[in-house]
Amino acid sequence: MAWQNPNCIVHAMQSIRRTAQLRTFLQTPNVSPLRTNPTSILSQQRKHVRGYATETLTEVPAAPELTLEDFQKMPARVVPVSPAYFSGSPKFIDHLLKLENILAKWAALPTVPSTEAPRMAWFKLTQFRDFVGESVPTKKYKNLVKILQRLNRIDPKLMPGEVRKTLTQFLRPGNPYANKPTPATVDEMGRSRGKGKRKTSSAVVHLVEGEGEVMVNGKTLIEAFPRLHDRESATWPLRCTSRLDKYNVWASVRGGGVTGQAEATTLALARALLVHEPGLKPVLRKAGVITVDARRVERKKPGHVKARKMPTWVKR
Amino acid sequence: MVFILGVNFPERNLVQKSLQSFFGIGGVSSSRLLARFHIHPTCKVGELANKQVLDLTAALSDMKIENDLRRQYLDDIKRLKETGTYRGRRHALGLPVRGQRTRTQIKTAVKLNRMERRL
């Protein structure tokens, strides 16, 4: 219906012409669109066309003659260097195979228990992935580390240079086990110091040799801990080693409630006692007083009634 | 049984509690009355000396309590009404007098406020 209108025909023609101009404009991206006008575009086009029209071309040289001997020498396909090339993680598998070979070679050497083997900081998983540049699955890397540990357990006196060199490849840069904390000592006044935390309480205990006096925050034990259970748990490290009458305790506890304070004192006291008598460690470990209880109150989350509890579900 | 101002009180009752049974005597004025005659707050009616009973009765009879006080209440309300005040009108309508909201919670006013106020 619109075509009946003569104006419409004019419009249609104009629009077609515009699109033609636009098309050429789009084909010449080098020219800045701001300076374009239809004449320049047309002239450029003409130049271009002239270039294609040249007939003067140099002659193409003929291919050299085929020699069938070369075909004999080269294999039918290109063989990769590593047999694991098509496995997806070739470098990793190379390392693994190498280690396994070494292990097989030196398996007969005597080993030491793992506690006595030198501590080595192997690559962490992400570091190892960066090292080989492949995405190594966690479990496979664990197995590799197992082999490393086994190799590390070879008696250090008998360890071959080859093994040592291979193992150093897998070490993290830097030695995290080099900077050890200085062992706590009894100071010149005969005090040892221990810190402990439990729940939100933290305690510092100064332990001196004495005759069994216990002060907590400058108060006596019964004033600080009216409940007998708290008193017992606070002094438990001394009690379970039957040294309650051989040391004087000066504790300062901050934060938290009574139970937390008492059990923070326990931990601090045990650590302070270890400074005086390191040999008590197995006993204290067994009594459970140097085990840190890292549990804390879980935070409340938005949308929950408590940390985990959800509001009661309702249909509408 | 002890008579205080013509009312008979059992001996095991507290003096303070017994005094508060009079209209117009509450916690404060009963405590003050006790202090005035050196009666300790946990005293029982039976422990009162005769003189203290007489003193109490005399002091009570001087005070405006019971019917006198009731009559004064009613007179005051009547006066408010007769002078045509807003408060008097509210009393008569059985609505709260002191500018409380009336949308809810006016049961007490409905129950008590009237020309012959119930006391």
Added chain:
Amino acid sequence: MVSSFCWSCLTRLRSTPRAVLPPAVTAPRTALFHTSTARYAMPTKKSKSMEGPAKYRQAKSAKMKKKKPVDKVRPPPVGERKALRKRIVLSNPNALEVEGMQDISAETMVDARLRGSVLGLPVPMLTQLRAVEAFKPTQGWSIFRRPGTVVRRETLELGRLIDGISGDGQDKGKAVKKIVTGVRGSGKTVHLLQAMSMAFTKQWVVVTVPEPQDLVTAHTAYAPLSDETPHLYVQNHATAALLSRTVNANAQVLKDLKVSQEHPALKSAVKAGMTLEELARLGIQDPAIAWAVFQALWAELSATSAAPGFEKSFKPRPPMLVTVDGLSHWMKNSEYRTAEFEPIHSHDLVLVQHFLSLLKPGVGKSALPNGGLLLYSTSASNNPTIYSFEVALKQVTARNTGLSPSAAEFPQPDQYRGPDKRVLDVFDSPKPTNPKEGMLELQTLGGLTRDESRGFMEYFARSGLLREQINDEWVGEKWSLAGGGVIGELEKLGRRLRTIN
């Protein structure tokens, strides 16, 4: 998701009518700004019997259920429940008899070898001790076969002191004043009990205030003392109770003593040749004159010689032991009110004033002219915290070390904490001029030593309450757990271990 644009004609579709859309989520029941989580479930409605559909073949009517008539039990008679609460059981027939336990006597109370052992209280003395209310219901007398107390360092000192005062040595007739303090459970009340038992063995007169709180909580009758002294108040019933305690406990001693003075306040009642017991009984029978009788009795007991005309029946008066257990209740306003409804300070009650005035050195003669011991203890439980009292006790210690009140180190109250001057004045006693009168001292009871604790725990074991091997290590452990041998805590430990086996 379907876009609301029609891609063929690039026109906007008509938006979906609202009614077709699912209704928006119902508004939350909490305000939007609230951070606490909404509890979406409706609160459960209380089930009413009338609501809900009728059950099959169940009658449904508006009839109210009749309440079952509650059996009205008569409340127990007046005073029975209190008597039960205050009951003191001194013996437990299930406990073992401790063999070889000695009693407190004139010999054992000064025997240093007995330190750390438990001395029993002589059975005939128990009625006397009960009369002066020396036992408290919270103490664990009821777990042993018979009551006994451990001899600690302070007990031996006390024994020597009491022995010296009643003996013929240089300490004869000396008046010693002590305030006993200490942490909770350190044995202050038992220390007073030991003093009483020693005083009874030495035939002293024992006057006690076992519950000072009772005098100031406005639970007994009070009245103005007289018209001349309108600010002083007398508590007749409390005074009568004090007299009754004193008479019951000291009947033997008081029967031997005769009246030696004129008593103008009691002119008709007192007759010459009356014993002091009869004199005191006057006050018990008629509380109206109790205060006058008490004053008369006190004057008689503190008389050093007879008034003219009474010489022939005069006997020298025995020393006195005065104890107050829980002093700090007396250091504040009482619950009593004046006629003007102002609070009455505790020091305005004559009975309180009398006992507190003994702390001051007597004018002319000693406060206890016949010698004796003043033992006032503080309490650590049910105890008002009174700043001026704490400062006053510090001042007492400072004075004993020889500091003069004008010295810079002398503890002064902080004026901004509103110290009570009357409290400070009570303990502000200068050095007594009378050589027979001691200065006010502060004695702080701490824990037992290890040896004493061992003796105490052995007593538990021998009574069959403990089944442990009592050795030094075990005792040392308990000693530490009890905060350095605090005897109350040791007793709890000894008792608690009974259930473990």
